[in-house]
Amino acid sequence: MQNKYFTDRNECPACRSCHVVELYKKPYDEPPVSDYLKSFYSSGGGVEFTYLKGAEYILCECDECRLVFQKQVPNEFLMKRLYEQWISPEKAFRQHQEIDGLDRYTYYAREIATVMAYLGKIPSQLRFLDFGMGWGKWALMAKAFGCESYGTELSEERIKYAQSTGIKTVAWEEISEYSFDFINTEQVFEHITAPLDTLIHLGGALKDNGIIKISVPTARNIRKRLKRMDWQAEKGTRNSLNPVAPLEHINCFGRKSLLKMATMAGLEEVSMPLKTQYQFMFNLRGVRSTAKNLLLPIYRNVLKRQNYVFFRKTENHKHVGPGSLPSK
Numbered sequence: 001m002q003n004k005y006f007t008d009r010n011e012c013p014a015c016r017s018c019h020v021v022e023l024y025k026k027p028y029d030e031p032p033v034s035d036y037l038k039s040f041y042s043s044g045g046g047v048e049f050t051y052l053k054g055a056e057y058i059l060c061e062c063d064e065c066r067l068v069f070q071k072q073v074p075n076e077f078l079m080k081r082l083y084e085q086w087i088s089p090e091k092a093f094r095q096h097q098e099i100d101g102l103d104r105y106t107y108y109a110r111e112i113a114t115v116m117a118y119l120g121k122i123p124s125q126l127r128f129l130d131f132g133m134g135w136g137k138w139a140l141m142a143k144a145f146g147c148e149s150y151g152t153e154l155s156e157e158r159i160k161y162a163q164s165t166g167i168k169t170v171a172w173e174e175i176s177e178y179s180f181d182f183i184n185t186e187q188v189f190e191h192i193t194a195p196l197d198t199l200i201h202l203g204g205a206l207k208d209n210g211i212i213k214i215s216v217p218t219a220r221n222i223r224k225r226l227k228r229m230d231w232q233a234e235k236g237t238r239n240s241l242n243p244v245a246p247l248e249h250i251n252c253f254g255r256k257s258l259l260k261m262a263t264m265a266g267l268e269e270v271s272m273p274l275k276t277q278y279q280f281m282f283n284l285r286g287v288r289s290t291a292k293n294l295l296l297p298i299y300r301n302v303l304k305r306q307n308y309v310f311f312r313k314t315e316n317h318k319h320v321g322p323g324s325l326p327s328k
Contacts, residue, residue, distance in 0.1 A: 005055070014065055024058070024229065036241075116147075123145045134153065134158055152175070180207065190217055208318040
């Protein structure tokens with residue numbers, strides 16, 4: 001019997017193709033998946049297996065765009081419980097406060113300055129949205145530059161904190177009432193049940209010359225990892241299954257799937273000039289840091305080795321009102 005806390009995705013959520021193949025299937029409440037979940041959520045509020053009974057961790061791959069995605073995904077109730085209970089907001093906040101240092105904020109500043117330079121407007125003329133803002137730190141940096149800064153988030157605790165710092169928050173259904181110069185989505189689309197529908201919704205809220213950034217985990221050797229299925233591999237290692245982490249990383253994008261999804265949403269890739277990216281290159285502390293910062297734009301945008309992509313409306317979709325892009 002279908003678990004009432006889960007929803008089945010029977011077609012590719014990135015391109016809507018029905019041609020998908022099953023790669024892996026195991027019950028959530030049985031090893032090795034249950035062992036992984038116990039370990040992963042042990043530092044937070046802990047996993048509640050009552051909500052997982054009868055549901056299965058099923059990985060599928062789209063034959064059309066090669067997206068690897070989880071078929072059974074948490075519904076809205078379970079998703080909120082996961083991010084508000086299993087992942088303790090208090091512990092998560094303390095962790096971010098302890099980890100996020102100068103390098104993190106310097107990165108935010110450099111990215112925002114680069115986007116503003118590309119758009120060619122002064123900060124007071126720009127309206128930015130951080131979709132899936134977390135604790136609102138990126139949005140706060142944009143606000144510090146002088147931009148009109150907004151954010152959206154699923155977690156009520158994170159929304160309250162962002163509002164306390166002066167960030168304007170927008171609900172999902174309100175997004176189409178605005179028009180943004182830039183929409184930031186950092187490590188968000190891998191978590192979204194309906195990524196194509198979400199991108200269509202966000203694209204409809206872009207100004208004609210606005211851009212949206214999608215940054216998601218990169219796992220070029222994901223098929224090799226899936227053959228090994230090493231549930232003990234640590235995050236960041238070559239065999240890590242974090243890019244397809246049960247319940248959370250429900251979409252594992254390759255570059256092809258990102259571009260296909262964008263095309264269906266009426267968007268096209270933006271080639272950010274290297275000159276613009278290097279214009280605000282700073283924080284050159286030490287040989288390793290300097291080399292990394294100098295090579296990063298080439299690694300991302302010339303070699304295209306990371307899932308870090310900017311998109312804008314195609315000519316056919318410009319001058320279309322917010323929220324009115326076609327769904328197909």
